[in-house]
Every structure is written in C-alpha cells, then in structure tokens.
Amino acid sequence: MGDPATGEPAVTRAWVLHPDIRTDDRRRDPARALDEAVSLAAALPGLEVAGAEVVRLPKPHPGMLFGSGKVAELKERLEAAEIELVLIDGPVSPVQQRNLEKEWGVKLLDRTGLILEIFSDRAATREGVLQVEMAALSYQRTRLVRAWTHLERQRGGLGFVGGPGETQIEADRRAIDEQLVRLRRQLAKVVKTRELHRKARAKVPFPIVALVGYTNAGKSTLFNHLTGAEVMAKDMLFATLDPTMRRVKLPDGGPEVILSDTVGFISDLPTELVAAFRATLEEVLAADLIVHVRDISHPETQEQAEDVRAILATLGVEEDTLQIEVWNKIDLLDPEHRAAAVNSAARDADIVALSAVTGQGMDDLLTAISQRLSGLRHETVLDLPFSEGRKRAWLHAEGVIEDEEQTEDGFRLTVLWTDRQAQKFHDL
Incomplete structure (x- = not known):
C-alpha cells in the first residue's frame, strides 16, 4: 500500500468517535476514553487521525448506533475532512457497521477490529x-x-x-x-x-520474573533499563506483543533471573485476544515473581491497575504468586506528588516508586526483587531408595538436581528447588 508515483506509503485519514452511552454501566470518563482511543489509532502505521470527538447518546440505536440527525451531522464533518476510515471506540454490530459504512461512504472499525489490526501489525x-x-x-x-x-x-x-x-x-x-x-x-x-x-528453560535453575501492566505503563523501557536489550519501547499502545526474555544477574550476590516482558493489558481487551496471547501470558503463569508496572502519573492509574488485576485473575494466576507493584513515571509528577509517592512506597515492602527513564529508584527495585527471590529456591539433600524410581524421574523432569551419586541402597541427590516443588514431590 503506497503511492506508486512517489514511493511514499499511503496515509489513511481517520476520525475517532467515542460513544458516551448514558445507559452503559461500564461507562468511563469520556475525555480520557477518547484520549486512549486516539492513542490506539496512533499505534497503527499509515493512519493520520484528522479528528476525534465524544458523541453523547441516551442509548444505542439498533440500526446505526447513532440517531439519524447525528449520523447526518457526522457525515458532513467526515466529508469536509476527507475521511476514509472511522474508528468507533466501542462495540458496533455487523448491521450497524454495514449501515454506517454505506451512509458515510467510509470504512469503519470498532474497538475490537482496531485492536486486532494493531495486533496483526505487531x-x-x-x-x-x-x-x-x-x-x-x-x-x-x-x-x-x-x-x-x-x-x-x-x-x-x-x-x-x-x-x-x-x-x-x-x-x-x-x-x-x-x-x-x-x-x-x-x-x-x-x-x-x-x-x-x-x-528446556525450566531446567535452568533461574527464577522467572514477569513484567506485567497496562499498555504504555513503561514495561519495555524498564525491561531495557534492566537488561540493556533494545526491545521496542515507544510511547505507543501495544508496542510489545511477543514475550521477550533475557537473563539478568541481580547485584550484591543476588540470584540470576530470567526477566520476561509481556504484552500490555487494556480495558475491554477482546476476549479472543486474551486467549490468542496465551503465548505471551504463559510466561506470567510460569513466573516465580510478577512485577506489576503502573504509570503512576496517569489520571486513571487506579482503574488501570484494577483492569490488570482482573485479567491476571482471569488467566488463573495463583494468589500465592509473589508480586511487586512498581509505580513508574514518577519523573512526570510534580515535586509534591513525587515526594508523596516515594514516601508512600517506602512504607510498603511490596511497592517501589521509580522512573525507568531517569533511573531513579531502580536500585530499590533490584533490591526488592532480590529480597523476594532469596530463599525462594533452597538446597536439600535427598536419599531415595531404588524403589522410588518415579520420584527420581520427576526430579529429573523438573530440572532441579544439582548433584547425584549412587549409594548401596539407592541414590543421594542434591536438589535446588522451591517450596512449591518440594510440596509436589512429597505429594507424589
């Protein structure tokens, strides 16, 4: 897709609409919802957002979503701005889509369709x-x-x-x-x-630390800071879609860990895509420690954090999985709010306030990760008789055996394992 004469990629002029439906019980702040929708649109290459607006509705109209007067008014605006694509931040039925496309003479995508296009591109x-x-x-x-x-x-x-x-x-x-x-x-x-x-990776005796968070919370920037990797870290929704994993040695004699950067979560993420990204989210389920990265400067940081927690619960993340909450982007807060955030985090062992851009607070995060993981894996010596072949095979499959020697009665094994693995072993 491009202009054959100039070789320049073609740009599609788009208009973003956020329907603010009074009867919707999951109604969000319309101005902020519109901002997020515009950011979503900006994440798709080749799109130029020529305009965006909130459309207030008492209730959705079955045939066209909007009332006939509003449809006609929007048609004039779209034609004047030479719009080719309308993005509607919400669900649009197939019938509504067909009718609006016919009426306005444009292509139309609803929120799910737009997110699918971004995922398809990324x-x-x-x-x-x-x-x-x-x-x-x-x-x-x-x-x-x-x-x-x-x-x-x-x-x-x-x-x-x-x-x-x-x-x-x-x-x-x-x-x-x-x-x-x-x-x-x-x-x-x-x-x-x-x-x-x-x-194969499970046999590497390193704990897995998974970064999770709302999209654009700064996970990839944090990942890059910790690992020196060049993962795409743009100010763009869904910049990371596939799991990226790196080994990191924690300072001061701390353990080596595998750090995993994951796809950003978003409110109303299409259920097809939560299922589709088991690839990325599997790393979260396998994690020994989850680091929940929040953009603490965002006006809806609390709501975003709740969305992330809800998706983690839906994925089946166990309640006893260790977690640290990172309040990122403190550099974007004014001095008073920044000091308050740093003081508040200092009083809670499960929270770290930092800036992945300036590096402030990064040492605190590494210390917190190290403290959570120290003692997570411990060494035990086991004496297994020859008759316990099944248990020995299980230990080999888990990749926890550090040393093994045969004795007169069976095997003496030195294992490096977690409490969870030890419990599973004893339940065999």
Whole structure:
C-alpha cells in the first residue's frame, strides 16, 4: 500500500468517535476514553487521525448506533475532512457497521477490529502471527466476512482498506472455516515446539520474573533499563506483543533471573485476544515473581491497575504468586506528588516508586526483587531408595538436581528447588 508515483506509503485519514452511552454501566470518563482511543489509532502505521470527538447518546440505536440527525451531522464533518476510515471506540454490530459504512461512504472499525489490526501489525513470532490470524478470522466471520483476505499475509496492518466486501458470504464463511482448521493445525505444531523450549528453560535453575501492566505503563523501557536489550519501547499502545526474555544477574550476590516482558493489558481487551496471547501470558503463569508496572502519573492509574488485576485473575494466576507493584513515571509528577509517592512506597515492602527513564529508584527495585527471590529456591539433600524410581524421574523432569551419586541402597541427590516443588514431590 503506497503511492506508486512517489514511493511514499499511503496515509489513511481517520476520525475517532467515542460513544458516551448514558445507559452503559461500564461507562468511563469520556475525555480520557477518547484520549486512549486516539492513542490506539496512533499505534497503527499509515493512519493520520484528522479528528476525534465524544458523541453523547441516551442509548444505542439498533440500526446505526447513532440517531439519524447525528449520523447526518457526522457525515458532513467526515466529508469536509476527507475521511476514509472511522474508528468507533466501542462495540458496533455487523448491521450497524454495514449501515454506517454505506451512509458515510467510509470504512469503519470498532474497538475490537482496531485492536486486532494493531495486533496483526505487531505480532513478530510465528505463534503470535498465527494466534492473531485466528482471532481476526473468528471476529471477521461474525462481521459477514468483511475484508478478511488481508490476513493471508504474514504481517497485517490496515487490512480494512479494500477487500472482497460481502459477495458470496457462504462461500467466504466456508473458506474462513477451512483456514481456521489449517491455522489450528499449524499452531498445534508451533505450540509443541514452544512447549519443548519452555521445558528446556525450566531446567535452568533461574527464577522467572514477569513484567506485567497496562499498555504504555513503561514495561519495555524498564525491561531495557534492566537488561540493556533494545526491545521496542515507544510511547505507543501495544508496542510489545511477543514475550521477550533475557537473563539478568541481580547485584550484591543476588540470584540470576530470567526477566520476561509481556504484552500490555487494556480495558475491554477482546476476549479472543486474551486467549490468542496465551503465548505471551504463559510466561506470567510460569513466573516465580510478577512485577506489576503502573504509570503512576496517569489520571486513571487506579482503574488501570484494577483492569490488570482482573485479567491476571482471569488467566488463573495463583494468589500465592509473589508480586511487586512498581509505580513508574514518577519523573512526570510534580515535586509534591513525587515526594508523596516515594514516601508512600517506602512504607510498603511490596511497592517501589521509580522512573525507568531517569533511573531513579531502580536500585530499590533490584533490591526488592532480590529480597523476594532469596530463599525462594533452597538446597536439600535427598536419599531415595531404588524403589522410588518415579520420584527420581520427576526430579529429573523438573530440572532441579544439582548433584547425584549412587549409594548401596539407592541414590543421594542434591536438589535446588522451591517450596512449591518440594510440596509436589512429597505429594507424589
């Protein structure tokens, strides 16, 4: 997609609408919701946001979402601004989408469609690409298969421009179903390979520390600061979509750890995508310590933190998993609020206030991680008789054996394990 004459990539002019529906019990602050929607749009390359507005509604209209007067008023504004794409920050039914596209003469994406496009553009690993394609195909199937063929490409992005429209809907549905079956087969192979990698990594006796947080909270900047890695760390929603892992040696004799940077969470994340990103989120489930990074300067930091906790609970993160909360971006607070945040964090062992950009508070975070993990793995010497072959095989499979020697009665094993592994062993 580009201008053949100049070689410049084509820019799609977009308009963002946030419907503020009075009857919606999950209603958010409309101005902040609109800001986030504009940031979402900015995360998609080739888009120029020409305008954005909140549209107040007593309730959604079934046929067009907005009332006829508002539809006509918006049509004039869109035509005057030469808009090609309208992004609606909320759910839009297939019927509403079709009617509005016809009325306004533009392409239209709802919040789920936009997030899918971003994920499609960002996914980097084979598994990520396959997962996004599956999620997008399932979503497009409910949209009367609008413009789905772009997903045959390895990398997505702006697939909403052009496409087959709604002709031969049943044939297209069958084609989508066949493609989903094919993708599931490919994914099963990829997941199997990944499972082998994960088992190999489990044998490395390093604790896993997973960074989680609302999108744009600064996780990738923090990850880069801690590891020296060059993970994309832009001021952009969903900058990271695939798990990135690095070994880090904690200072002052602390343990070596594997640090994992994960996809940012967001409110109303499409359920298809929470499922789709098991690849990334698996690292969180396997983590010995979760570091929840918050943008403490954001006006909705509390609501964002609650969204993250809710998604962690949905994923099945166990309550006894160790957690540290990081209040990031304190450099963006005024001096009074910064001092208050630092003092408040200092009184709570589970909170660290820092700036991943300036480096203030980074030592406190490393100390906190080290303290949480020290004693997490401990050494034990076990004497197993020959008859306990199953238990010995389990210890080998867990990768916790440091040393092993055969005795007259069986085996003497030196193991380095966690309390959880010790409990599982004794329950065998």
